Amino acid sequence: MKKNKTQTPHLSQDNLNNEMMSFIANSPTPFHAVLNLQEILKVYQFSELKESEKWDLKQNGRYFVTKNDSSLAAFVVGNRPAQKSSFKIIGAHTDSPNLKVKPKPDKIFKNFHQLGVEVYGGVLLSTWFDRDLSLAGRVHFENKKGALQSALVDFKSAVAIIPSLAIHLNRTVNENQSINPQKELPPILLQIQDKNNDFRNILASKLSKDGYPVSKILDFELSFYDKNPPAFVGLHDDFIASARLDNLLSCFVAIKGLIASLDNKTAATKVMICQDHEEVGSCSHIGAEGPFLPSILERICFDRESFHQSIKNSIMISSDNAHGVHPNYAEKYDENHGPILNAGPVIKINANQRYATNSETASLFAKLCEDLKVPYQRFVVRADMGCGSTIGPLTSANVGLKVVDVGVPTFAMHSIRELCGGKDSVFLAEVFKSFYSREDL
Numbered sequence: 436m437k438k439n440k441t442q443t444p445h446l447s448q449d450n451l452n453n454e455m456m457s458f459i460a461n462s463p464t465p466f467h468a469v470l471n472l473q474e475i476l477k478v479y480q481f482s483e484l485k486e487s488e489k490w491d492l493k494q495n496g497r498y499f500v501t502k503n504d505s506s507l508a509a510f511v512v513g514n515r516p517a518q519k520s521s522f523k524i525i526g527a528h529t530d531s532p533n534l535k536v537k538p539k540p541d542k543i544f545k546n547f548h549q550l551g552v553e554v555y556g557g558v559l560l561s562t563w564f565d566r567d568l569s570l571a572g573r574v575h576f577e578n579k580k581g582a583l584q585s586a587l588v589d590f591k592s593a594v595a596i597i598p599s600l601a602i603h604l605n606r607t608v609n610e611n612q613s614i615n616p617q618k619e620l621p622p623i624l625l626q627i628q629d630k631n632n633d634f635r636n637i638l639a640s641k642l643s644k645d646g647y648p649v650s651k652i653l654d655f656e657l658s659f660y661d662k663n664p665p666a667f668v669g670l671h672d673d674f675i676a677s678a679r680l681d682n683l684l685s686c687f688v689a690i691k692g693l694i695a696s697l698d699n700k701t702a703a704t705k706v707m708i709c710q711d712h713e714e715v716g717s718c719s720h721i722g723a724e725g726p727f728l729p730s731i732l733e734r735i736c737f738d739r740e741s742f743h744q745s746i747k748n749s750i751m752i753s754s755d756n757a758h759g760v761h762p763n764y765a766e767k768y769d770e771n772h773g774p775i776l777n778a779g780p781v782i783k784i785n786a787n788q789r790y791a792t793n794s795e796t797a798s799l800f801a802k803l804c805e806d807l808k809v810p811y812q813r814f815v816v817r818a819d820m821g822c823g824s825t826i827g828p829l830t831s832a833n834v835g836l837k838v839v840d841v842g843v844p845t846f847a848m849h850s851i852r853e854l855c856g857g858k859d860s861v862f863l864a865e866v867f868k869s870f871y872s873r874e875d876l
């Protein structure tokens with residue numbers, strides 16, 4: 436722990452958190468998150484580049500590029516000639532653990548229409564029961580002219596629920612609960628009136644209602660989510676309860692940091708990258724183990740030689756949430772390395788390289804915080820426990836970048852409703868702004 440725990444952030448806490456909560460509420464899937472990030476970038480005159488076209492980049496130009504509609508990179512080209520350039524990168528991920536609808540999801544029993552689901556990532560399954568669930572994602576269809584088309588869809592209302600089994604029928608549930616996802620998680624969509632109305636028909640009529648010329652649904656990637664919007668909780672609104680704080684909080688704070696730094700034109704090129712598939716290991720064409728980031732950095736440099744020189748001088752902050760010390764489970768944390776909510780961002784360290792932080796990159800982050808008088812903390816997992824990971828080590832190994840892994844402390848990571856402190860997002864935004872703005876670090 437550093438500094439005064441009751442310190443107040445300098446940026447407007449209410450504004451940032453209210454905007455963040457609305458961003459998260461409107462981003463039930465990575466597709467929606469990327470769309471909403473684009474909307475913010477366009478307001479600040481970032482222009483879209485296509486991976487498939489030649490890039491003609493200008494000094495201080497603002498650009499963004501997307502991949503698969505679910506990963507996004509934004510950058511502001513630096514002042515310096517490309518071969519002497521360096522990159523200041525902040526990375527986060529757009530995906531969160533959830534229940535995904537199977538391709539042939541229909542399950543009918545006693546006139547209940549349920550949907551089969553796959554578990555995406557490390558879902559805390561027990562938290563998904565008795566929630567008002569909605570459904571969102573991306574759909575591909577054949578349109579009325581016979582061409583392929585895609586659309587984002589969001590049912591928005593509570594279209595499904597996974598009811599618990601009553602305690603009277605399972606007396607030992609509070610002693611030992613295990614959940615079989617295949618058997619126990621299919622949400623109930625409706626009670627059937629029309630037996631021919633399968634899920635693809637339901638989806639087609641939803642898209643038609645949204646104004647799309649659907650002839651036939653071909654495929655979809657749809658996820659259930661909790662309709663309950665983010666909220667301040669605690670007697671003094673100390674906390675924010677929300678789905679997907681891991682890791683849409685970092686995506687939003689990164690874009691705020693980038694935008695807040697736009698008046699400071701720097702020699703280094705500022706890059707923000709938000710990638711899909713972190714929760715399932717990042718090994719995909721859009722994930723952190725794929726070519727998305729290195730190909731962008733290389734194209735900014737024009738040639739391979741200046742790319743290699745630039746990478747040597749570059750640094751990345753990998754931002755993903757950390758585990759705050761839970762008062763009911765204090766024994767799960769190392770006594771000297773358990774972060775407290777609302778006491779500042781956390782530098783994450785692991786000797787086995789589950790985090791990419793080293794003493795050089797940790798010092799840089801610490802210096803950024805110290806100079807801003809922003810408190811910061813350090814997390815190391817107990818020596819007798821395994822450690823989670825982030826996009827940090829993968830990006831570091833894949834691109835050859837120096838990386839520091841950081842994040843805000845949270846409770847209930849991978850629950851359908853996670854919890855963070857209202858101050859930490861703002862502290863992190865201040866540090867990100869400074870990281871992008873300073874020339875001397």
Ligand SMILES: [Zn+2]
Nearest residue numbers: 681682755756
């Ligand atoms: Zn995460």
